[in-house]
Amino acid sequence: MAYFEKLKLQIATPKNMKKYFLIIASLFTIALSAQDKQVIKGTPPTQYIEHKVKDGETLGSIGRKYGKTVAQIAKANKIKTSGLLKKGAVLKIPVTAKNLSTQPATNTTSSASGTAIYHKVAKGENLYKISQAYHKVDVKLLREWNGLKNDVVKVGQQLIVGYIKSNDNVSAVKSAPAQEPVIIQQAPVTAEATPVSTAPAKKEEIPAVKEKEPAATTTPVTPVAAPKTIAPEPVAKTAPADEYAYTPQQGDEGYFAIPYAKKEANATQQFRSGDAATFKTISGWSDRKFYVLINDVAPGTIVRITGTNNKSICAKVLSSLVETKGGTGLLLRMSNSAAAALGMSDTRFPVSVTFFE
The missing domain is CATH 2.40.40.10 (RlpA-like domain)
Known part of the structure; x- marks a missing residue:
């Protein structure tokens, strides 16, 4: 009984309390870090990682982050490309050779080449087998990224196998004003600016030209005069029927x-x-x-x-x-x-x- 009382006093000392607090904090940090890791799931060729939707995110912004198109993410999750995303929803992000880089600048989880992707070692796997499953990434790179001195790995160990290629920087360059397409307004758009109208411009009728009639001749041997044609009367050009009485004002929603x-x-x-x-x-x-x-x-x-x-x-x-x-x-x-x-x-x-x- 005296032994247990003595043990209780040892645990309760300030020095020991500080020690146990540091241990608990370290374990919490490790657990939190593990949650942040992007561990790949599925089997080739349908491997994927998961993304938890944040407030304000769209399929477009998520696609740029992971190097995928809106259509590809929508297909992987069986949703419409125009569908709304709910905050907290978990999306599957396909991982392929096109968006998985095997040559990052550094081995940090936020390298210049994107977010680190992890593989969880299964029974019977080794570094060579893992490298073949991820587009034949160099075994030397696997050792470098994961701080390994040899090819020995343990079941359950999480290894970096590549980095996601983000389209954020690429999109910013390609979307510069100089690259904007120039759209030439076609007939329907130009016609709408015409001030008067009761019928669409495309229905404008062009008067037919009367058939040519030969001029009268005085004798059979007289050459036939050049045929005459009657010029069509000019027709007023009409504007589209959807013309509305509208006065442009700064700050309104516009004509339409x-x-x-x-x-x-x-x-x-x-x-x-x-x-x-x-x-x-x-x-x-x-x-x-x-x-x-x-x-x-x-x-x-x-x-x-x-x-x-x-x-x-x-x-x-x-x-x-x-x-x-x-x-x-x-x-x-x-x-x-x-x-x-x-x-x-x-x-x-x-x-x-x-x-x-």
């Missing part, structure tokens, strides 16, 4: 806010969110007619685009979005005048979109 408000009674509101960029155009700077390129929305649809500053504009869909350099993972491209009206000066920025169909 009028048709957006005139939605059909049985129309269903749709929602999209993601990253946006711009294209160059002369339209919209004075008449505030804004245009947008977006996939899965019918051309001619009027959409409302809202920025992170809660400013919004209404724009007309010209056509689908064609992927260009620096455009990976984009939801849409809007006219540069629309981006200016939204107060967006970055080459790439998050937006939300609503429309009716």
Whole structure:
């Protein structure tokens, strides 16, 4: 009994309490570090890591972080490319030779080549077998990254096998203003600027030219006079039928806010969110007619685009979005005048979109 009392007093001394506190803190730090590690799961060729969605993240921003497209992440998780992401949701991020680098600058978990990816050693594995499973990474690199003096590994040991290639820096370079595509406005857009109109320009009728009639002759031997033609009467050029009485005002949602408000009674509101960029155009700077390129929305649809500053504009869909350099993972491209009206000066920025169909 006296022994246990003595042991209790030894544990309760300030010196021992400090020692046990340091041990507990160390264990907590180790456990937290283990949770932060990106341990690869699955088997080739369907290996993946997991990402926990944070507030404000989109498929586009996550895709850039891990070097994957929106479509690839959506397919791996069986979700729509335009679907909303819930904070705290866990996404599978495919790991392939295209986004797994085997030549980082350093062996830290935040090297210039991306985030470190770990493999958990299974029974019967050795460094050579592991290197073959990860695109034949050099065994010397595996030893260097993990501080190993030889090829001996233990079951359950977590080893760095590569680094995720991030597209953040690449996107920033490719999305520079000099690389922005220049969109030439086609006939439907140009016609809308015409001041008078009751019918679409494409329905403009061109008067037919009357058939040529030979001139009368005096005798059979007289040469036939040159045939006469009657010139068509000039027809006034018409503008599209969707012309509305509108006076541009700084800060409003633009010309297309009028048709957006005139939605059909049985129309269903749709929602999209993601990253946006711009294209160059002369339209919209004075008449505030804004245009947008977006996939899965019918051309001619009027959409409302809202920025992170809660400013919004209404724009007309010209056509689908064609992927260009620096455009990976984009939801849409809007006219540069629309981006200016939204107060967006970055080459790439998050937006939300609503429309009716």
